[in-house]
Amino acid sequence: MTEKNEAxxxxxxxxxxxxxxxxxxxYIDAKTAEQTGKKVAWITSGGPVEPLIAMDIIPVYxxxxxxxxxxxxxxVDLCRKAEEMGYSSDLCxxxxxDIGCAPVNGGPIGGLPKPDMxxxxxxxxxxxLKWYEVQARYFNVPLFxxxxxxxxxxxxxxxxxxxxxxxxxxxxxxxxxxKKRFDYDRMQEVGRLSLExxxxxxxxxxxxxxxxxxxxxxxxxxxxxxIVTLRGTRQTVDYYKILLEEMQERAAQKIGAVAxxxxxxxxxxxxxxYRMKWLSEKFAAAGACLVADTYTTAWCGSLKYIKEDDFxxxxxxxxxxxxxxxxxxxxxxxxxxxxxxxxVDGIVMHSNRSCKPYSFGQxxxxxxxxEKMGIPTLMIEADMVDERSFSxxxxxxxxxxxxxxxxxxxxxx
Amino acid sequence: xxxxxELLQITKNPYAYAEKLSxxxxxxxxxxxxxxxxxxxAAGAHPFRLFGSAAQARLADTHLQSYCCSLARGVLEDTxxxxxxxxxxxxxxxxxxxxxxxxxxxxxxxxxxxxxDVILPVKLDTASARGYFRDVLQTFxxxxxxxxxxxxxxxxxxxxxxxxxxxxxxxxxIYATISDHPGIMKGEELYVLxxxxxxxxxxxxxxxxxxxxxxxxxxxxxxxxxxxxxxxxIFLEGGxxxxxxxxxxxxxxxxxxVGDDLxxxxxxxxxxVDEGNPDPLGAIADRYMQRIVCPAxxxxxxxxGERLVKxxxxxxxxxxxxxxxxxxxxxxxxxPYLQQALExxxxxxxxxxxxxxxxxxxxxxxxxxxxxxxx
Numbered sequence: 001m002t003e004k005n006e007a008x009x010x011x012x013x014x015x016x017x018x019x020x021x022x023x024x025x026x027y028i029d030a031k032t033a034e035q036t037g038k039k040v041a042w043i044t045s046g047g048p049v050e051p052l053i054a055m056d057i058i059p060v061y062x063x064x065x066x067x068x069x070x071x072x073x074x075x076v077d078l079c080r081k082a083e084e085m086g087y088s089s090d091l092c093x094x095x096x097x098d099i100g101c102a103p104v105n106g107g108p109i110g111g112l113p114k115p116d117m118x119x120x121x122x123x124x125x126x127x128x129l130k131w132y133e134v135q136a137r138y139f140n141v142p143l144f145x146x147x148x149x150x151x152x153x154x155x156x157x158x159x160x161x162x163x164x165x166x167x168x169x170x171x172x173x174x175x176x177x178x179k180k181r182f183d184y185d186r187m188q189e190v191g192r193l194s195l196e197x198x199x200x201x202x203x204x205x206x207x208x209x210x211x212x213x214x215x216x217x218x219x220x221x222x223x224x225x226x227i228v229t230l231r232g233t234r235q236t237v238d239y240y241k242i243l244l245e246e247m248q249e250r251a252a253q254k255i256g257a258v259a260x261x262x263x264x265x266x267x268x269x270x271x272x273x274y275r276m277k278w279l280s281e282k283f284a285a286a287g288a289c290l291v292a293d294t295y296t297t298a299w300c301g302s303l304k305y306i307k308e309d310d311f312x313x314x315x316x317x318x319x320x321x322x323x324x325x326x327x328x329x330x331x332x333x334x335x336x337x338x339x340x341x342x343x344v345d346g347i348v349m350h351s352n353r354s355c356k357p358y359s360f361g362q363x364x365x366x367x368x369x370x371e372k373m374g375i376p377t378l379m380i381e382a383d384m385v386d387e388r389s390f391s392x393x394x395x396x397x398x399x400x401x402x403x404x405x406x407x408x409x410x411x412x413x
Numbered sequence: 414x415x416x417x418x419e420l421l422q423i424t425k426n427p428y429a430y431a432e433k434l435s436x437x438x439x440x441x442x443x444x445x446x447x448x449x450x451x452x453x454x455a456a457g458a459h460p461f462r463l464f465g466s467a468a469q470a471r472l473a474d475t476h477l478q479s480y481c482c483s484l485a486r487g488v489l490e491d492t493x494x495x496x497x498x499x500x501x502x503x504x505x506x507x508x509x510x511x512x513x514x515x516x517x518x519x520x521x522x523x524x525x526x527x528x529x530d531v532i533l534p535v536k537l538d539t540a541s542a543r544g545y546f547r548d549v550l551q552t553f554x555x556x557x558x559x560x561x562x563x564x565x566x567x568x569x570x571x572x573x574x575x576x577x578x579x580x581x582x583x584x585x586x587i588y589a590t591i592s593d594h595p596g597i598m599k600g601e602e603l604y605v606l607x608x609x610x611x612x613x614x615x616x617x618x619x620x621x622x623x624x625x626x627x628x629x630x631x632x633x634x635x636x637x638x639x640x641x642x643x644x645x646x647i648f649l650e651g652g653x654x655x656x657x658x659x660x661x662x663x664x665x666x667x668x669x670x671v672g673d674d675l676x677x678x679x680x681x682x683x684x685x686v687d688e689g690n691p692d693p694l695g696a697i698a699d700r701y702m703q704r705i706v707c708p709a710x711x712x713x714x715x716x717x718g719e720r721l722v723k724x725x726x727x728x729x730x731x732x733x734x735x736x737x738x739x740x741x742x743x744x745x746x747x748x749p750y751l752q753q754a755l756e757x758x759x760x761x762x763x764x765x766x767x768x769x770x771x772x773x774x775x776x777x778x779x780x781x782x783x784x785x786x787x788x
């Protein structure tokens with residue numbers, strides 16, 4: 001028994017404690033902003049946070065909050081509150097739980113700090129637009145919308161011009177909100193740190209090419225928080241350096257995220273936050289490690305469009321061409337590229353009732369990937385925060401059946 | 414044939430109508446009121462709004478999950494099933510997340526017809542968005558030129574604008590008369606007119622619209638003016654309404670629809686394109702920038718509420734019915750706010766949600782009757 005526990009202990013990622021520390025300090029900072037005289041901006045997960053960091057505005061992420069609510073299994077209660085307020089139960093559960101939380105200061109951290117302004121970038125969905133309109137009315141604060149036209153097959157010159165002009169409008173909006181001049185030199189530095197952080201995060205995820213993989217998607221879902229919330233800070237860069245070192249060390253010592261890695265899988269869509277542990281145990285028990293995912297790579301997927309020495313000029317394209325703002329066929333291509341890179345045996349797709357732009361098209365991606373790579377897909381019907389859409393028995397049966405398929409496939413080789 | 418008969422035939426069998434028309438004109442499918450019809454008309458083609466018709470969506474179900482709205486599902490089903498072979502192509506205007514992915518799925522799975530995405534701005538209240546809007550229209554014009562092998566001159570655009578403005582004026586007149594004389598035109602007839610308006614030949618429509626408007630003007634001064642003076646004044650708010658029975662139910666319960674903010678109603682024809690503007694594309698963009706928005710677009714955080722309350726009060730509305738398609742997120746997000754805005758203005762409202770593939774049935778009728786009775 002002791003040996004087993006030792007092995008389990010060895011598999012734990014040590015940097016996690018540091019990350020919890022950073023996140024706690026960050027939330028304390030944000031919750032005490034009123035006393036310290038700092039401004040707070042609520043921003044969407046795919047939004048350009050760098051100008052906020054450059055202006056010393058504390059960014060707060062309702063989506064990260066939604067994830068915390070989900071992970072602490074408080075989603076159903078808060079979603080119900082939103083439904084009592086008149087919001088349909090078919091709406092995004094991040095939005096519902098955040099809207100339901102605002103008037104009661106509920107959830108795991110007693111609600112988010114009140115915003116001084118809202119920054120909404122629709123590169124991830126149209127839902128955030130409606131959600132931020134709701135909150136802009138509720139808190140009666142200014143709302144800036146960065147409208148990033150959808151890039152079905154490409155990024156048009158007119159869209160580029162439009163987004164670029166909005167970046168300048170964004171800066172003006174921040175200057176008005178803070179009554180401060182924008183510091184372009186500082187911005188350059190923040191931009192550099194943002195890109196460094198993104199490259200380090202990608203390097204961490206890349207460690208999963210090792211067999212056994214030193215980390216799983218479940219680890220990535222956790223360690224993702226900094227690249228989302230504190231992108232552009234030195235702290236994030238420093239943290240991912242530590243995490244990367246640990247992953248390199250684990251890879252060298254062949255310490256896998258899963259005890260006995262037999263199968264390697266790719267996860268698509270947002271995590272099912274309230275069943276992370278359960279799912280990770282189910283997959284681990286089947287000897288399956290989720291070595292990659294489309295979700296956590298989304299925060300470094302458009303690196304190639306951004307130039308370090310010209311962040312402000314190039315961020316328009318970088319933010320417009322992120323994973324969710326592209327066509328389904330391009331998404332399939334990226335999944336195929338990842339499947340090859342990480343040598344996966346199958347795909348797990350979370351068909352997420354809360355996220356239409358992420359989920360509609362999955363059936364086509366499943367078909368395209370199947371045709372081009374001949375690997376199977378497991379489809380899990382659920383929701384990222386609202387547990388009422390999760391059927392444990394059904395998911396368990398599907399995972400078991402999928403394990404059999406994987407087993408049969410490997411034996412056939 | 415009475416105009417209403419002609420319209421009824423079109424709405425009853427729209428694909429047969431389009432098939433016939435395709436011998437004369439290239440038919441271009443559109444999906445919402447943001448499709449810039451003027452440019453399609455200027456290209457000598459015919460804009461034909463798609464609603465989907467299928468009761469069952471077996472083919473579409475292999476591409477779209479159960480939590481997708483019946484509009485997207487129905488359109489996909491009809492395209493996959495080959496019911497829309499009269500189409501030259503489809504124009505996908507960017508609005509909500511579902512339509513965005515429907516475009517991808519159609520592009521990947523359909524062949525034999527052209528596919529055009531028109532990615533309009535989501536913000537419709539800034540100068541840079543207006544600039545972008547015009548740029549997108551210019552690109553759309555160029556794309557259509559090459560796809561249809563035609564030249565679209567400014568004068569072609571002007572003629573198309575003048576035609577669509579005639580339609581808008583006629584429908585606006587009809588709505589004004591209906592509001593002043595509730596019951597003068599049956600709700601079902603209005604539904605048929607609105608629906609045919611998005612599908613039929615626009616020159617013919619302009620004529621029929623003008624005739625209908627004139628006929629109603631005559632009726633209101635004649636004996637037909639009797640109408641139903643005691644009818645309770647109902648306003649409809651929502652997106653696509655594919656459910657003609659709702660008008661019958663409202664009328665049988667003693668109400669009359671005196672106005673709407675539906676994308677298959679008022680939003681389709683609301684506002685004129687400025688014919689005096691030397692830049693026709695800019696003028697088309699301006700109409701959209703000023704028109705009441707679909708909730709998938711943004712024109713300020715209180716714009717929709719203020720405009721709804723204003724319309725509702727102007728029309729001396731006694732009750733508002735929110736008529737939503739299930740899984741339509743933009744409308745569902747705005748509902749609590751709009752409901753409260755109406756409440757503050759002292760106007761009661763009721764929300765009904767329909768999935769087209771399911772018959773709404775008796776429950777809906779009971780709720781509507783109870784609501785109208787209460788007013």
